[in-house]
Amino acid sequence: MLAARLAERGQASILINRTPHFGLGVAYSTPFDGHRLNVRSARMSAVADEPGDFVRWLEAYHPEWAEPDGFAPRRLFGLYVQDRLKRVETIFPGCIERRVADVVSIEADGVTLGDGRRLAARAIVLATGNPAPKTTRRNAAGGLSRIVPDPWAPGALESIGRDDDILILGTGLTMVDMVLVLEGRGWRGRATAVSRRGLMPRAHHLTADAVAPPDATMTSGPLSRRVAAARRRASAVGWRTMMEGLRPVTSALWREADVATRGRIVRHLRPWWDVHRHRIAPEVAAVMYRLLSDQRLTLAAGRIGEIESIDGGVVLHWTPRHGPPQPPKVASWAIDCTGPGHDAAGDALTGPLIATGRARLDALGLGLDLDDQGRALNAQGRADPALFVLGPPSRAAFWESIAVPDIRQRIETIVEVLA
Structure with a gap:
């Protein structure tokens, strides 16, 4: 371009x-x-x-x-x-x-x-x-052949069987893309996707969204007040309309923010921003919601730990974000969809x-x-x-x-x- x-x-x-x-x-x-x-x-x-x-x-x-x-x-x-x-x-x-x-x-x-x-x-x-993910690069280099470190590499998913259960590291756009490919190939297994907060991208509306330009309460002052103002605006006009209003000024607001404010955005706000800002097509969302409803796709919130190889599969050690400790997750394959490294x-x-x-x-x-x-x-x-x-x-x-x-x-x- x-x-x-x-x-x-x-x-x-x-x-x-x-x-x-x-x-x-x-x-x-x-x-x-x-x-x-x-x-x-x-x-x-x-x-x-x-x-x-x-x-x-x-x-x-x-x-x-x-x-x-x-x-x-x-x-x-x-x-x-x-x-x-x-x-x-x-x-x-x-x-x-x-x-x-x-x-x-x-x-x-x-x-x-x-x-x-x-x-x-x-x-x-x-x-x-965008570079390839790097979360599982070390594991794959160590000989864990059931890990897919770069899901976009040529032939990366070809060895996954029609009935294989899979673990997906990450619940964002790459996760959606990989599930769509597998589903399109006739895959009938189950997938468990794990990320820090277990959030999946939201869907676009069927028709184009209106735009509500942000007011001063959303673009100046402490970050906590801006977020509160954005929530009020979302309640009044709809969250998609609110997000569309922010789109033209997002980069300028980021450039104006001091380092401390940027740090808080990255640590606390970014996962929520990403799933509302980078939305998926309604047709794509319909497939994902169907898989969730059929319990063929499960989203889990927690910290990703070590991945181990077992006979014919992998084991993921993880720590849930909330609640008591959970046993490791076992599947035939693990796919790294944690995003660009x-x-x-x-x-x-x-x-x-x-x-x-x-x-x-x-x-x-x-x-x-x-x-x-x-x-x-x-x-x-x-x-x-x-x-x-x-x-x-x-x-x-x-x-x-x-x-x-x-x-x-x-x-x-x-x-x-x-x-």
């Missing part, structure tokens, strides 16, 4: 990806049509000033999904992004160069590739998306930048510290004019950094600087 916008502004770029499948990433590479967008099609345009672009594309190529208030398969959005990139390359020949390669290091004036070649550039944008300090690209002082972690250690334009801040707090971060890796700076409407706005800011 960024490369296309830069080309439209006359700025050439080199787009580097590990595979030839440019424009898909993890979310949109799924071939399963049961994986729906979590945002209505009318809000999924890749171009900020053309809000109907995605719906028009659906009307032209997949009219059966061209409902503005609907939730199209994620696969189609991936095709849309790829098609847009190809169209822009045709209209602006030579403005986008594609490279299938690994970047092994970021230099002052470019990058070094895995084969040792160097590419010079006046600016670099890290748009690396962000670790800027340990990442092969950003770790050396932090170690040398070219970049720094934010005060909470969530990720790279950035300025309002998405430029990395160095150890002294000065913005690097040649190093930008876009999308999920920018979460520490902007909080909301994973949904297309939010990324789309960040792209426009970066384009204004670079072009």
